[in-house]
Amino acid sequence: xxxxxxxxxxxxxxxxxxxxxxxxxxxxxxxxxxxxxxxxxxxxxxxxxxxxxxxxxxxxxxxxxxxxxxxxxxxxxxxxxxxxxxxxxxxxxxxxxxxxxxxxxxxxxxxxxxxxxxxxxxxxxxxxxxxxxxxxxxxxxxxxxxxxxxxxxxxxxxxxxxxxxxxxxxxxxxxxxxxxxxxxxxxxxxxxxxxxxxxxxxxxxxxxxxxxxxxxxxxxxxxxxxxxxxxxxxxxxxxxxxxxxxxxxxxxxxxxxxxxxxxxxxxxxxxxxxxxxxxxxxxxxxxxxxxxxxxxxxxxxxxxxxx
Amino acid sequence: xxxxxxxxxxxxxxxxxxxxxxxxxxxxxxxxxxxxxxxxxxxxxxxxxxxxxxxxxxxxxxxxxxxxxxxxxxxxxxxxxxxxxxxxxxxxxxxxxxxxxxxxxxxxxxxxxxxxxxxxxxxxxxxxxxxxxxxxxxxxxxxxxxxxxxxxxxxxxxxxxxxxxxxxxxxxxxxxxxxxxxxxxxxxxxxxxxxxxxxxxxxxxxxxxxxxxxxxxxxxxxxxxxxxxxxxxxxxxxxxxxxxxxxxxxxxxxxxxxxxxxxxxxxxxxxxxxxxxxxxxxxxxxxxxxxxxxxxxxxxxxxxxxx
Numbered sequence: 042x043x044x045x046x047x048x049x050x051x052x053x054x055x056x057x058x059x060x061x062x063x064x065x066x067x068x069x070x071x072x073x074x075x076x077x078x079x080x081x082x083x084x085x086x087x088x089x090x091x092x093x094x095x096x097x098x099x100x101x102x103x104x105x106x107x108x109x110x111x112x113x114x115x116x117x118x119x120x121x122x123x124x125x126x127x128x129x130x131x132x133x134x135x136x137x138x139x140x141x142x143x144x145x146x147x148x149x150x151x152x153x154x155x156x157x158x159x160x161x162x163x164x165x166x167x168x169x170x171x172x173x174x175x176x177x178x179x180x181x182x183x184x185x186x187x188x189x190x191x192x193x194x195x196x197x198x199x200x201x202x203x204x205x206x207x208x209x210x211x212x213x214x215x216x217x218x219x220x221x222x223x224x225x226x227x228x229x230x231x232x233x234x235x236x237x238x239x240x241x242x243x244x245x246x247x248x249x250x251x252x253x254x255x256x257x258x259x260x261x262x263x264x265x266x267x268x269x270x271x272x273x274x275x276x277x278x279x280x281x282x283x284x285x286x287x288x289x290x291x292x293x294x295x296x297x298x299x300x301x302x303x304x305x306x307x308x309x310x311x312x313x314x315x316x317x318x319x320x321x322x323x324x325x326x327x328x329x330x331x332x333x334x335x336x337x338x339x340x341x342x343x344x345x346x347x348x
Numbered sequence: 349x350x351x352x353x354x355x356x357x358x359x360x361x362x363x364x365x366x367x368x369x370x371x372x373x374x375x376x377x378x379x380x381x382x383x384x385x386x387x388x389x390x391x392x393x394x395x396x397x398x399x400x401x402x403x404x405x406x407x408x409x410x411x412x413x414x415x416x417x418x419x420x421x422x423x424x425x426x427x428x429x430x431x432x433x434x435x436x437x438x439x440x441x442x443x444x445x446x447x448x449x450x451x452x453x454x455x456x457x458x459x460x461x462x463x464x465x466x467x468x469x470x471x472x473x474x475x476x477x478x479x480x481x482x483x484x485x486x487x488x489x490x491x492x493x494x495x496x497x498x499x500x501x502x503x504x505x506x507x508x509x510x511x512x513x514x515x516x517x518x519x520x521x522x523x524x525x526x527x528x529x530x531x532x533x534x535x536x537x538x539x540x541x542x543x544x545x546x547x548x549x550x551x552x553x554x555x556x557x558x559x560x561x562x563x564x565x566x567x568x569x570x571x572x573x574x575x576x577x578x579x580x581x582x583x584x585x586x587x588x589x590x591x592x593x594x595x596x597x598x599x600x601x602x603x604x605x606x607x608x609x610x611x612x613x614x615x616x617x618x619x620x621x622x623x624x625x626x627x628x629x630x631x632x633x634x635x636x637x638x639x640x641x642x643x644x645x646x647x648x649x650x651x652x653x654x655x
Contacts, residue, residue: 127529222434224552225577245531246553249577265574265651270532270556304654344572345652347611 043082043155044293045179046073047147047172048162048282050087050111051119054136055321058127059275065322066097068119069162069185072279075326076286076313077160078104079334081293084153086110086172090117090141100327109150114141125277130244132277147172154178158293160285163187166194166201173204181298183207183289184236185281191218202235207303209240209285225251225263238303240288240310242281244268250307252300259300266307267344269315269337276321280314283326287313312337350389350462351600352486353380354454354479355469355589357394357418358426361443362628365434366582372629373404375426376469376492379586382633383593383620384467385411386641388600391460393417393479397425397448407634417457421448436581436625437551454479461485465600467592470494473501473508480511488605490514490596491543492588498525509542514610516547516592532558532570545610547595547617549588551575557614559607566607573614574651576622576644583628587621590633594620619644 051068055061070087077083084107089097093113101108122136147168159176161169161184173182184205190198191214198218202208208231212224218234219227224241228251231239237256242248247268252261288310295302312334319325358375362368377394384390391414396404400420408415429443454475466483468476468491480489491512497505498521505525509515515538519531525541526534531548535558538546544563549555554575559568595617602609619641626632 223579223581225579228577243553246550247572251577262647262650263577265554265577267572267574267652270535270558270570270572272530272532274530301655308654340569342654343569345574346654347615347649348608 042157042293043084044077044158044160044289045084045086045110045149045153045156045176046070046077046160046162047086047169048073048164049119049142050085050089050093051121051142052092053278053322054120054122055276055278056124057276057321058125059273060321062276062321064120066100067121067278067322069279069282071101072282072317072323072326073160073162073286073289074101074106075104075323076283076317077290077293078106079313079329079331080287080290080309083107083290084110084156086147086149086153088112088114088141088145090114093118100323104327107153110148110153112148114144116141118142123278130277149175157181158289159183160289161185161201161205162282162285166190166197169201170197170204173201181206181292183209183285185209185285186214188214188217199234205236207238207240208236209242209281209288211242211244211281215239215241228263240307242284245270247311248284248307250303257298257300257303264300264304264307266311267341268311269341269344271315271318274318277318279323280318283317284310284314287311308338308341309334312341349464349600350391351384351465351467351596352391352393352417352456352460352463352483353377353384353467353469354393354476355380355467355471356426356449357392357396357400358428358449359399360585360629361427361429362583362585363431364436364583364628365432366580367628369583369628371427373407374428374585374629376586376589378408379589379624379630379633380467380469380593380596381408381413382411382630383590383624384597384600385413386620386636386638387594387597387616390414390597391417391463393454393456393460395419395421395448395452397421397423400425407630411634414460417455417460419455421451423448425449430585432584436584439584456482464488465596466490467596468492468508468512469589469592473497473504476508477504477511480508488513488599490516490592492516492592493521495521495524506541512543514545514547515543516549516588516595518549518551518588522546522548535570547614549591552577554618555591555614557610564605564607564610571611571614573618574648575618576648576651578622578625581625584625586630587625590624591617591621594618615645615648616641619648
């Protein structure tokens with residue numbers, strides 16, 4: 042089954058201890074699309090400027106991603122410049138030019154409306170809510186957000202949270218959203234705001250999914266997927282969006298959304314996140330095979346599997 | 349099979365967001381002993397002062413711990429006063445009085461010499477090396493250390509590392525010891541210093557064991573045990589020592605030291621750490637049952653188990 046993703050398409054300039062890249066293809070929707078494309082049909086909604094070339098678009102098309110939902114606007118594409126030090130979990134933003142993204146009004150092409158799954162990448166929660174309402178028949182909606190919206194757009198975010206089934210955020214965002222320093226307590230509070238399940242990403246320590254009681258067949262105990270201890274994290278950019286792509290993509294590839302499917306989706310999310318950071322930008326996500334993915338899935342499984 | 353633990357016996361004054369306790373029984377060897385006592389026979393070596401009462405000793409004896417190796421010295425028992433804020437992973441030390449511990453010279457009672465396992469809790473690495481050399485016939489030696497020894501006693505620590513089979517430390521200590529910000533790379537460097545296996549504890553995110561190639565039957569890929577997402581961490585003191593007690597205690601209870609045994613030991617370590625922090629001091633470790641422990645083991649297994 043197909044999935045629609047709405048979010049940023051961008052150019053990133055990146056500096057990490059492993060090197061430097063100028064204006065490479067990035068953005069949440071891009072990472073998500075490429076990652077999810079190994080599991081299901083992906084349709085992307087976003088906006089780009091005059092500097093977005095046919096070659097850029099072809100990166101997605103080569104992976105079978107439907108880009109008819111990418112609008113072209115006058116001006117430049119969203120640009121982000123960031124640097125990572127030794128602590129790969131913390132990016133230092135050097136420059137953010139929203140450009141055409143500042144006035145992004147998502148439009149869902151008619152051809153996308155029969156999609157069963159929807160992912161709302163990190164954009165203004167007002168837009169997220171609008172998109173969700175424009176696709177009332179989807180089976181499951183996933184969503185992301187960030188500290189900026191949590192801090193200063195709480196009411197709009199509240200409306201968005203009532204409209205997502207699975208929210209994917211990191212530890213800091215979860216604690217900030219719930220105003221609680223205990224992660225499991227924060228998780229419970231966030232689940233009271235709307236989502237049926239909450240995925241909290243712990244960076245190099247993996248991710249945990251918390252369930253609202255009685256929402257998914259198979260029980261409501263939390264479940265944790267590990268992250269692979271990687272020697273070389275060349276570029277952490279997009280790890281979270283790649284996780285979301287693997288997670289949602291796997292769910293969309295299955296007939297039903299059960300606890301068991303969500304557990305496997307957690308592992309596939311971790312797997313795709315681990316591939317993404319091995320190379321700069323979306324490089325690694327452009328050239329994977331399903332065999333490589335399933336091989337790493339086995340490694341992840343072995344990492345925590347007791348006989 | 350029995351295990352000897354050498355380390356501190358102490359009194360702790362504790363303040364956490366959940367309350368305050370004055371001068372309760374603590375110390376690495378105490379937490380370790382109580383935790384390991386649910387799996388195997390434990391023999392403790394330490395030193396206490398005049399203020400250590402029969403009732404204090406009885407806490408260990410009730411759990412079957414052999415306390416003949418606890419020396420009595422003139423003066424007061426090691427005292428530590430600490431406080432935890434909202435971040436339960438970081439203790440603020442308010443007072444440390446080494447007292448009789450300052451001149452601790454471990455003596456292994458004759459009755460302990462037939463023990464097959466040894467755990468060197470966090471003390472001066474010179475003493476750790478002496479104790480290890482005094483027990484040449486043990487099957488497996490576990491050890492702990494801390495930033496103080498890593499920073500300023502590197503050479504002595506090097507001698508100790510050549511004498512332990514499994515080192516148990518946390519993320520910060522591993523990175524400091526290897527002078528490397530990448531955890532898996534740090535792990536590999538630490539393994540080159542001596543240990544056959546390295547357990548790195550990640551606090552609320554669990555722990556990972558890294559293996560030196562070809563040291564244990566069953567492969568050398570790392571293995572990760574989760575920590576239970578706990579709503580209420582009442583007192584984090586002793587979590588690491590309780591983990592070590594469960595880990596080493598379980599190993600000592602098994603006939604052989606294989607990768608599979610070490611994997612299960614990682615889970616039992618996590619289980620005991622999770623019990624320890626539920627109540628202040630050693631309270632929770634004094635009154636467990638093996639049924640409760642195995643029940644929680646199942647919960648931990650379920651937390652990461654894919655069908």
